[in-house]
Amino acid sequence: MNAFRTNLGHVLLLSRQDLVDRHRENALGAAWLLIQPLTFVVLFSTVFSHFMRARLGADTDPYLYTVYLIGGLLTWNLFANLLSRLASVYSAKSHLIRKISVDLWTMPLHIVIAEWVVYGITMAFFAAFLLLIGFHIGVWWLMLPVVALLLSGFAYGLGIMLGTLDVFVPDIKNVLSIVLQFGFWLTPVVYLATILPPWAARGLHFSPIFWAVDAVHGIVVWNTAPPLKELAALAGAALLSLLASRAMLARLQSEMRDML
């Protein structure tokens, strides 16, 4: 119980540092936490709704593609940010791990909290933009946190495994940044899944990231319920990745602490 409280304390402290203290020296302080997501939403919505006027299928709604793009991009960014930050979490926090007894499996939770705050703020601006253009916000939006949670669970397990390996082979970070770029273009974020050749489209059905992005697209763009099958598969993938990361940490934790 005491250990749990200490771990929780560490996680909260680190996420606070990540969100607030990082901006302490700036004149605008934590306002930067709002400015960045706001810029993102404003920029994408104006560029793609007005200048590019890219169109989505036969639909003539100028905003449809913008909504599709931002919805997918936010989901992808959540995943990619979590993964790349988790992959370097142990080397980045080695100054703490060397000095105090921290729980290696729960400590990286501070990254999830920090990224969720950013995701939530951006989502709020996104929703405000949708209201502004009179786009329909359906009841399925309530399912968005569930999708984000499952996707984060998947990213957490995967990120911890990569972070563990990164301690032994620091090249992991570089490899990951390349893999993430491929992943971005392999996932229908900028384009529609329907433009893919059939074999590639079939391959997509094995990607947990696609399950999440697809569910978000359904909720945000077409106001449909996320397909149960995909949600269940995503939950399964999250569970598997979390369990695997625990097992891996248990095996390598001692050597890892020696290395740091």
Add this chain to the structure above:
Amino acid sequence: MTGRVLGDAPILKVENLCKQFKIYKKASDRLIEGLSKKKRHRVHVALDDISFTLKQGEAIGVLGTNGAGKSTLLKLVSGVILPDSGTIERQGRIAGLLELGTGFDGKLSGRDNIAVNARLIGMTSAEIEERFDAIVAFSELGEFIDAPVRTYSSGMVMRLGFAVAIHADPICFIVDEALSVGDARFQQKCLKRIREFRDRGGSILYVSHDINSVKLLCDRALLLSNGKLVFDGAPEAAAQNYYRLIAGIGDDEPRAQVEEGASYGAMGTHITQVLLSNQFGPGERFASGEQITIDLECESHHDVNLSVGILIRDRFGQDVFGTNTALLQQEASFTRGDSVRCRFSLPLNFAPGKYTVTVALHTDDTHVHNCQHWWDAAASFELVGFSAEPFSGLCYVPVEFEQSGGMRDLLQFKR
């Protein structure tokens, strides 16, 4: 006081602790070994079958040469690294002074960093709030507390770190040579604070090369050598064993050098100069057995009677001989604004070698009481050759020899 455990369960119980480190030539060797299952490392045994218990209110010193495994032991005890085998049972909050300044963020002010650091070492918000002023006061940072920590000198950072750690009020402190914090006066303040902590019932695990501070602070001492626990017992005996150990390692190198010229104390009365002379005048090279004088020039800001002491240490930092006026049942008196010369005359009945002279002014018979001035290695000298008859061993004692017919007369008394 918070967080004290009642009853006499040990605060720390270490059993059969073993720790090895795998040493790889290159980081990638580790990966290759993992993939090919072919051994590419050599094993360094850092700790081998260590067992001990630390009870409440007990202070244990850990002695050992460099590489003996002291730091590994402390890291294991504080949970930073994990043992290969063996168990460590801990009771309650154990704060390590190896955590000095953990997580300090250069961009934040000292004030903000106190909150972060205190939380990291396990204090609650209420405790931080309650002790905040005391921490700031102890750190002596004054107005700098609101400046970013990156503008601090290293001494200031350490002072702040120590101030937070000492106020964490854990059940057990782990101190790793941490008393090299700040200037000598601040070190004394820290040492005093640690002693108070112990007197209130706190436990301490103290690692240091400074044998005297171990003797001063600890009830018991462990001696580590090459990862093994070779001695567990009274600090004096541990120190003896330690000397023997380092003496055995290499006679020609001084291992436990006393820092030259460390000087501290209240300085109400202080020593300005120390001079060694023989019959021909001041010098630094004498012969073993030669009669010399040690003159201390002292200045005082008060009218006071104090005890003046000298301590001669050999090249290992071992106390060879010391005395003071209290032990000699004399008194030295000082008058305000006057400079006074105190003279000790003695024969240098020690083996050839290098020695230092430490001098002190204090009340009563040890420098723990109202230390006005303690000056480590204020002077040094070398003994070359013998002025009287040669001898073997560390020191000379007067000996007489005679010869007579048989032992019968002596043996009569023995019965």
